[in-house]
Amino acid sequence: MVVGAWPWARVVARVVMRGRLGARSGTCDFALMIETADGGGRANDAPRPENAYGIRDGEVAAALPDRFDASLYFIGHIRTPWHRREECPKNARGSDAACTIALDPRWSSGLKGLETASHVIVLYWMDQARRDLVLQVPRHYAEQRGTFALRSPARPNPIALSVARIVRIDGNELTVVGLDCLDNTPLLDIKPYFASTDSVPDAIVGWHADRKR
Numbered sequence: 513m514v515v516g517a518w519p520w521a522r523v524v525a526r527v528v529m530r531g532r533l534g535a536r537s538g539t540c541d542f543a544l545m546i547e548t549a550d551g552g553g554r555a556n557d558a559p560r561p562e563n564a565y566g567i568r569d570g571e572v573a574a575a576l577p578d579r580f581d582a583s584l585y586f587i588g589h590i591r592t593p594w595h596r597r598e599e600c601p602k603n604a605r606g607s608d609a610a611c612t613i614a615l616d617p618r619w620s621s622g623l624k625g626l627e628t629a630s631h632v633i634v635l636y637w638m639d640q641a642r643r644d645l646v647l648q649v650p651r652h653y654a655e656q657r658g659t660f661a662l663r664s665p666a667r668p669n670p671i672a673l674s675v676a677r678i679v680r681i682d683g684n685e686l687t688v689v690g691l692d693c694l695d696n697t698p699l700l701d702i703k704p705y706f707a708s709t710d711s712v713p714d715a716i717v718g719w720h721a722d723r724k725r
């Protein structure tokens with residue numbers, strides 16, 4: 513069952529009936545389990561008004577599917593100096609600010625070996641973004657493009673990716689440089705960055721290269 517008015521704040525509720533439904537005594541004993549669309553954490557929060565995503569001229573929204581296909585675990589959260597979208601760097605190279613990745617302590621031992629790496633790929637959940645845009649007109653480009661031709665946080669699954677430099681690892685906390693998200697953004701995954709396989713120095717995005725000429 514899908515409840516919730518905003519497409520980007522939908523909540524999937526699953527009702528689990530358990531125990532007795534005693535007709536004679538009139539007792540009704542059941543458990544109600546709410547599974548949030550985003551898998552927990554801040555998922556029940558509506559986007560904060562100061563970070564609301566509207567829809568611009570030329571932008572097109574798609575009807576979202578009625579149900580989700582998978583669930584996620586947020587494995588921590590990211591502490592950054594930025595509290596409003598307009599304060600955030602536009603991309604991972606936009607600031608030298610140190611940010612803290614606070615991993616849920618249950619996953620701390622998963623960092624074993626990462627101290628030998630210089631850079632990590634960080635995957636995070638843009639929890640304030642809308643999820644229904646299929647064509648977008650980003651403010652700083654002002655031209656209509658498809659969601660999958662853009663790095664916009666507004667996408668059906670608002671997963672962001674950045675390559676960040678590790679400054680230090682201290683218990684369950686990583687200090688890194690190279691993130692562009694709001695304070696408290698949920699963390700999805702951390703992977704070592706392999707320059708040997710992840711770097712494609714001659715890759716191009718034509719519309720962006722053209723724009724720079």
Ligand SMILES: C[S@@+](CC[C@H](N)C(=O)[O-])C[C@H]1O[C@@H](n2cnc3c(N)ncnc32)[C@H](O)[C@@H]1O
Nearest residue numbers: 600601602638639640641663665672673693694
């Ligand atoms: C253009 S996206 C790029 C994200 C990532 N580096 C990527 O390429 O996938 C970065 C922008 O997302 C917005 N943003 C940051 N944190 C957000 C959050 N938690 N929810 C929604 N939007 C967010 C800010 O406007 C920020 O400048």
